[in-house]
Every structure is written in structure tokens, then in C-alpha cells.
Amino acid sequence: MINPSATAAEIIAYLRSMRSVENVAGMARFGIVTEDALGIGNPALRHIAKAIGPNHARAESLWASGIREARLVAIWTFVPTQLSPDDIWRLAADFNSWEIVDAAADLLTETPSWHQLVEDFAADDREFVRRTAFAMIAGATVHNRSEPDATFLAWLPLIERHATDPRNFVKKAVNWALRNMGKRSRACHEGALQLAGKLAESADPTARWIGKDALRELRDPRRIARLK
Numbered sequence: 714m715i716n717p718s719a720t721a722a723e724i725i726a727y728l729r730s731m732r733s734v735e736n737v738a739g740m741a742r743f744g745i746v747t748e749d750a751l752g753i754g755n756p757a758l759r760h761i762a763k764a765i766g767p768n769h770a771r772a773e774s775l776w777a778s779g780i781r782e783a784r785l786v787a788i789w790t791f792v793p794t795q796l797s798p799d800d801i802w803r804l805a806a807d808f809n810s811w812e813i814v815d816a817a818a819d820l821l822t823e824t825p826s827w828h829q830l831v832e833d834f835a836a837d838d839r840e841f842v843r844r845t846a847f848a849m850i851a852g853a854t855v856h857n858r859s860e861p862d863a864t865f866l867a868w869l870p871l872i873e874r875h876a877t878d879p880r881n882f883v884k885k886a887v888n889w890a891l892r893n894m895g896k897r898s899r900a901c902h903e904g905a906l907q908l909a910g911k912l913a914e915s916a917d918p919t920a921r922w923i924g925k926d927a928l929r930e931l932r933d934p935r936r937i938a939r940l941k
Contacts (some may be wrong), residue, residue, distance in 0.1 A: 717765050721774035721783075725763065728782045742882070746810040750781040756783055760830035762789035769795045776804065777814045788816045791905050793823035803829065811882050819846035822857055828864070835871055847872070847886035848880060854893040856903070862900045869894075876912050876920040888923045895931040899940045906931050 715727050736752030765771075767790050775787035784807075796804075801821060808814050816908030822826055827849065830900055834846035850868055853860060872891050872910065891912075893924060907930055912924025 715761055715764055719765060721771050724761070724771075724786065725778055725780065725783055725885060727761075727890070728780065728786075731757070745812050746781065749779050750869075753782045755785065760786050761791060762786045765790060767792050776807070779807075779854070784813055785816055786848065788813070788820050791820055794818055794825065795910040796821075796824050798826055798830075801826075804855070804874075805834070805839075805842050805845065808845060811844065811885075812884075813852040814841050814845050815848050815852075818845055819852045819856060821845070822849050822853045825852075831868065832871070835875060840882055843875065843878065843880075844882045847875070847883070850890040851886065851893040854890075855896045863899050865894050865897060865901055866904045869904055871910070873908055874934055876915075876923050877917045879919045884919050884923060892930050893925045895927065896936060896940070902931065902937065902940050 715724060719727070731751065731753050733752035737750050740750060740752060741747045762785075765786075769792040772787040772791040774922070775783040775790070778784070801824065804817065808817070821830055823887065831846045833902050834842050834849070837846075838876045850865065850872075854865055868890075872887055872894075873920075876885065876887050877924055878887065880909065891905055891909060895902045895909070905927070909924045911928035912920045913928055915921045
């Protein structure tokens with residue numbers, strides 16, 4: 714078992730001792746970037762992160778290693794309130810995988826500037842940075858329960874604006890954000906349903922796919938019945 718006071722170098726050495734070539738090959742089939750991967754599953758990585766606990770400086774060193782597993786442990790052991798906007802943009806410059814982005818998105822919605830980050834990331838043309846904006850919306854609809862519905866409804870125009878981005882990792886995140894918003898509450902459902910219907914009629918094939926896919930979920934009577 715890893716020592717809670719282990720240094721970044723010791724944690725990386727521990728991770729390397731768990732390397733699985735077979736798992737690396739399996740990860741690649743799910744679109745995970747494996748160039749710097751050791752093939753360790755996320756449950757084991759979360760267990761390590763829980764064992765060592767938050768340590769911001771150590772997390773920065775783990776991130777700097779470039780190793781997939783070390784970066785995931787870093788994400789789960791950063792201290793969100795200690796991440797400055799400059800720190801966050803440095804992290805974003807390294808985003809190269811949907812998996813890293815989606816894990817980081819939950820971390821970033823715990824930072825003080827997360828609302829502005831959504832806007833700024835969406836405006837950034839880099840595929841994985843833009844994906845981060847919509848992964849943050851999708852995650853926050855579930856995890857940030859104290860956030861008012863108005864915050865999410867105000868982002869419907871942002872979703873509409875980027876629903877024509879055909880890049881795979883962007884369009885899937887835009888769709889994810891729209892679907893999750895529609896499942897948050899009755900107020901959010903109404904707004905998301907209206908936008909999904911509009912996108913479903915779009916002449917743009919990407920927007921049309923996003924709208925139609927969201928409608929299938931948002932019209933489900935069982936999901937509607939669970940809304941509050």
C-alpha cells in the first residue's frame with residue numbers, strides 16, 4: 714500500500730510497478746490516449762488518491778510527469794481553491810484526452826472562477842478545451858446541487874451556439890450537457906426540451922444529431938416522472 718506521505722516520485726514508481734501492457738491495449742479501444750499510459754484502471758487510481766489525500770504541490774508534480782495515471786491521481790488530489798486561473802489554463806494546455814477532460818471538469822467546477830471558465834473554454838477553439846466547457850456543465854448539473862437552475866438555463870444559448878461544432882469530442886459533450894440539463898429539474902427540462910426540439914429541426918447535421926439524440930432521452934416518461 715502506498716504511504717500517505719509519499720512523494721510524487723515515489724507515487725510514480727508505485728504506479729509503474731502496477732503497469733499492465735494488456736490493459737493499455739484495452740484502453741486504446743475505448744479512445745483513451747495510451748501513449749503515456751500504464752494501463753491501471755480508475756478504481757485502483759481512485760483508491761490511491763484517497764489513500765494519499767489532497768496535496769496541491771504534489772499533485773502539480775504528478776501532473777507534470779505527463780503519465781496518464783499520475784495525471785488522474787493529480788486531478789483527484791488537487792486542492793480546487795488553490796488553483797488560480799493561470800494554473801487552470803496551464804492544465805488545459807495539456808488536455809489531450811476525453812478521459813482526462815471529463816475528470817478535470819468535475820475538479821474545475823469546484824474552483825471559484827468556474828462560471829467564467831465555462832464561457833472562456835467554450836470560446837477556445839481547441840477541441841479538448843472546448844469539450845471541457847460542456848463537460849463542466851454536464852457534471853455541475855449533477856454535482857453542484859446548490860447552484861440555481863438559472864445558471865444552467867443561461868447556458869442554453871452557449872449550447873446552441875456550439876451545437877454545430879462537428880468534432881466528435883465536442884459534439885458529444887454538447888449533447889451530454891443538454892441531456893443532463895434536461896434531467897436536473899422541471900424548469901431545466903422545459904428549457905432543454907425546447908432547445909433539443911429546435912436543434913432536431915436544424916439544417917446542420919451535427920446540431921440535428923444533438924437535438925434528436927437529446928429528445929429521445931428527454932421525452933422518456935420515466936425520466937420526466939422523476940423530475941422535481
